[in-house]
Structures are given as C-alpha cells and as structure tokens.
Amino acid sequence: MPLPLYLLAVAVFAMGTSEFMLAGLLPDISSDLDVPVGTAAMLTSAFAIGMIVGAPLVAALARNRPGRSSLSGFVLAFLAAHVVGAATWSFPVLVASRVVAALAYAGFLAVALTTATTLVSPDKKGRALAVLLSGTTVATIAGVPGGSLLGTLLGWRATFWAVAALCLPAAIGIIKGIPARRVRRDAAEGPALRSELAQLKSPRLLLIMLTGAMVNAATFAGFTFLAPVVTDTAGLGELWISVALMLFGAGSLAGVTVAGRLSDRHGGPVVAIGGPLLLIGWPALAVLAQQPAALLALVFVQGALSFALGSTLITRVLYEAAAAPTMAGSYATAALNAGAAVGPLIGATTLGTAAGDLGPLWASGLLVLVALLVAAPLRRVIAAGHSSEDGQTPPETVERIE
Template identity: 70%
Template sequence: MPLPLYLLALAVFAMGTSEFMLAGLLPALATDLGVPLGAAGGLTSAFALGMVVGAPLMAVLARNRPGRGSLLGFVLLFAAAHVVGAVTGSFPVLLGSRLVAALADAGFLAVALSTATALVPPDRKGRALGVLLSGTTLATVAGVPCGSVLGALFGWRAAFWAVAGLCLPAAVGIARGLPAVPATPGTAGTAGASGASALGAEFGQLRRPRLLRAMLLAALVNAATFGGFTFLAPVVTGATGPGGPWVPVALVLFGAGSFAGVTAAGRLADRRPGLVVTVAGPLLLLGWPLLALTAGRPATLFALVFLLGALSFAVGGTLITRVLYEAAGAPTLAGAYATAALNAGAAVGPLVAATTIGTAAGALGPACAAGALVAAALLIAAVRPSPTG
C-alpha cells in the first residue's frame, strides 16, 4: 500500500479519537460547564448527526477542488474546532464546535475514501479501505484510553488539546506526502448546467436498489457494532461482571480485535466479500448475546470482546467497501455515501440499544439488540439483489 494511505490513516486516527473519547470525559465536562450529564451526552449525538449530514454536503462543496487541498483544509478546520472547544467556558459554543468538527470529519472521510481508492488499482479498494479504517480501530485501542488518562490527570480540556496537536503532523504529512490528486474526473472545472447535471446524476445513483441495499446493510451492521460497544461497560461492571477496573481492558481488547478484523477483511473484501459476510455474519449474530451471558466468566468474556471487535469490523468494513463499489458511478459522492452509511449506524445503534436498558433484560439488552440488528442485516443479505439494480 502506498505511503499516502498511512498519512490519511493518521488523520483518521486523530478524528476517531475525538469521536469516541467523550465517553470517558462527560462527567468532568458536565460538572465544569454546569450542565446535566444528559445534556452533555448530546455532544455525542450532535457529532454523529453532523457526520451523517456533513458527508454528502462537504463532498459536494469540495468536488471542484484538488483532493490534497480539500483534505488539508478539513484537517485544519477539525484542529481549529478542538482549540475552540478546549478554551471555551460555554456549553453552546462547545456544542457548536463539535458540530463543526463533525462536518470537517465527514468531509475529510468522504474525500479520503475516494482519494484512497484512487491511489490503488481498482481491484484493491478493500485493502485501501482497511488501511484507512485502521486509523479508527487504533483510536479505540490507544487514542481513547490515552484521552481518558489525560482527562483524569489534567482535565477534559487536555484531551481536546491533544487531538488538535495530533492533527498537525497529519496536516504536514498530507501537504508534503500526498500527491496533488486532481478533483474528481468529470467534475473539476465544470460549471453551470453541466456541473449541476453531473452532480444530479451522482445523486441519481441513490435510486439504484443495489447501492441502497449495500448502504442499508452497512448501516445495520455498524449500528450493531456501536450499540454493543457503547454499552460494553455495563456488561463488565454488572452484578456478575469482573468489575469497573476491567472496563479499560475490555475497551482495548475490542479495539485490538477491530484492528485485526479490518486488516484481515481488507484482503478479502475485494475478491470474496460474500465469504466474509457468510462466515463472520452468523458468528457475529451469536456472539453479541453470548457476550452478555458470559459476563460471569472473565476469561471467556474478554476472549469474546476481542472476537466481536474483529468480526464487527471485518463485516462492517467489507460492507462499506461494497458501498464504494456499488457507487462507482458517483465518483464525487461515493465516499460520502459510505461515510453516511457508517455514521448512520453509529448514530442509530446506541439509541436502539439504549431502549433496552430499562427492560427486564437489563445489561443483556444492548447485546441482544446488537444481535437483532445483525439478524436483520443477514436476512436482507440473504435476498438476492436484482442483477440490473
């Protein structure tokens, strides 16, 4: 894989750290800014919503600009949003900065997905995506725990400064190491009716059943992943779980499994995507409920946490790759469609899982909800799509 892919992954690492780190910072943040914990939790939902809306919007705005310039601008905007967040004493300003950061993240990822696939041969999109998404999985392994430690030692603002600092070497690497990839062919330099027509044709791809199916499958599997991951701590800290001190261990193991899964699946997503979904999908369906049921056996629990991280990102990453293939007729918006599918799952999954917390299932609820979301995805995947869709 070319070096520029790893430079893009570094920026994705910084952005992934920011997206997930609030889970360990919310109590201190809410106390410092004088807002209820529930209101502070809205920062996470705002970020996910900004990602879903921002992916196509920012991709359209960047369509006539060289890929390197757009990527650099998004990274710098993301860093600036975190500087604002680190210095503000106003919750509304912090909320606004999170929305701006989400838009920058969405724009970066949408352009980066298209840029990454342009840097490799057409039959290696899956491997390129695996490298890019490794930045997100490594964020769960290293970035999020480090952010929590920084927050505990120096306050929640230190974590925001750290993310802004991570963006600087990423920006330098993109500016110096990424080739000056031109704007997407067929869109650069277009104006007026012809530009609008080209863009309209790309949005028209959303009428294709095969593309919509790929996006729905990706969203469902990623909803299961983020729903289960968000409520992993209650399983560990529940009455039969190993206890609170083991939560960071579980999070790191899930992240390590995610990295292993997305790396391994990247080699199969181009040539044998059906094999990944057929083999790993049913295991994922069984694994989520089994995770909660084995909370009283720590060795089994932690082995399952690692395995579920690997299976979740193997299947999820493969389905995101399929979105890119199915959206080949929309070179400007293909990355935006993949980004929107990924983050729609990230936004909806925790909301669905949260509805089960107050039920008789208790801590088992979110894991069972994750299993149900995977089951829905497998049922849809079992229906053979129209060859002309």
C-alpha cells in the first residue's frame, strides 16, 4: 500500500481519538464548566449530528476543490476547533467547537475515503479502506485510553491540546506526501453534482447503506455501554474497563485488516460467515458476561466481527456509488455515523428494562438480525467482486489533487 494512505490514517487516528474520547472526560467537563453531566453529554450528540449532516454537505462544497488542499484544510480546521475547545470556559462555545470539529472530520473522511480508493488499482479498494480505517481502530486501542489517562492526570483540556498537536504533523504529512496526480475519474471533468446525488435513488445502494448503518448501530449500542458490564456484571475493577476497550479495539483492527484482504473479491463469504457469528456473539456476550475470561475474549471477537462486517459493507457502498466519485465517500460516512448516533440511543432505552446493564448487548443482537434480514436480498451484490459492471473508473483518466 502507498505511503499516502498511511498519512491519511494518521489524521484519522487523531480525529477518531477525539470522536471517542469524551466518554471518559464528561464528568471532568461537567465539573469544570458547571453544567450537569446530562447536559455535558450534548457534546457527544453534537459531534454525531455534525458528522451525519456534514459528510454530504461538506463533500458537496469541496467537490470542485483539489483533494490535497481540501484534506489538509479539514485537518487544520479540526485542529483549530480543538484549540478553541481547550481554551474556552463557555459550554455553548465548547458545543459549537465540537460541531465544527465534526464537520471538519466528516468532510475529511468523505474525501479521504474516495481518495484512498483512487491511490490504488481498482481491484484493491477494500485493502485501501482497511489501511485508512485502521486509524480509527488504533484510536480505540491507544488513543482513547491514552486520552482518558491524560485527562485524569492533567484535566480534560490537556486531552484537547494533545489532539490538536496530533493534527499538525498529520496536516504536514498530507501536504508533503499526497502525490499530485493520482485521482482517477470517469471523465476529465467528472460528473455533475446532480448526477452524483441521483445515485442515491438506487435501491441497491440505499439498502447496502442501511445494512452498514444497522451493523454500526449494533456495534455502538454494545460498545458505548460496555463499562458497567465490566465493573458491575463481571465484577472487575475500573482499570479493566480500559483493558476491555483496548481488546475491542485490537479486535476491530484485526477485523478490518482481514476484511481488507477479502472484501474486494470475497465480500459474500465475509457477510455470510461473519454476519451469523456476529448475531450469535452479542447474546453470547450477554449470557456469559458474569465470567470475566469469557467476557474479555468475546469483546475481542465482537470487535473483530463488527469491523470486518462493517468495513466490507462500506467497501460495497463505494463500489455501488462508483458513478459518484466525489460523493461516494460521503454516503459511506453518513451511513457509518447514522449507525453510530442511533445505536447508543437504542441501547440506552434498554437500560431501564429487566435486562439492566446487559440490555444494550441484547439490543445489538437484534440490530444485527435486522441488518442481516435487510442484506438477504443483496447477497449477490455483496458477493460481487470488482468489475466493470460495478462502475469502475478507467485507470488511465486522472486528475490533479494538489
């Protein structure tokens, strides 16, 4: 894989750390800014909403700009938002900074998803996405626990400053490392925005996006409420929460890596095998949660299966939306974040039921079941490898992205 992919992954690591880090910082933010914890939780919702809305909106605004300058601009905007967030004593300003950061992340990820697939040959989209998304998985392994520890030792503002510092070398790397001539297009000028948006009328594309969103909703429904399962149900100490999160992140990295090598030509088997295993895994995790060894092992497995299945479906989104070269990444981003926003809300509704802390795990299983039912009519589409019928762009047409 080319070096520019890894430079993009570094930026995704910084941004992914910011997306997930608030879970361990909300009590500190609440106390420091004198707002209730429930109010402080608005920061998470603001970020998720900004990601969903921002992906197609910012991608549309940036579609006629060179890719390299757009990517570096998004990273610098993300950096500036964290500088403002770290310095402010106003909660509304902090909320606004999170919205701006989400818009920048959404725009970056939408453009990066498209750029990543054009940096490699048309039959390696899945592997390119695996490298890019590894930035998110590494963030869950190292970035989030590290940010939580930094916040504990030096306060939540230190974590914001650290994320801002990570963005600077990422921006420089993109400016210096992204080549000038690598983006392939269907035609020299590319399709009109209206033509790209028209791809959303495709039932196949919409169903694949919906399936990916449901799988991601299941992932976040269980992941978000994992901490009380570790401490209350399994009876482990608070330090084991970080261990469980790191195991989930390690599993997700393994799942993305394996799926990246299979999803281009063997997406069908990944879904056909991984889907039922993921469906079984969430209820199994709920049933065996009182056994610490089983809990930790299944956390790793569920992380691997969730991200293997999710990344395979997102790869298919890019294949199905190949006729929308500047907007396809935003469709994938919006689907992922719609699931990330809805999943925790669904999981939260189960906490007051008889299932208690295990409710979100059962909800995750139900969401995977729905996803597999939605995907059933699409098994041939998902199984299809790359081909000219997928709307692949010819390798000989390129456009500058400096």
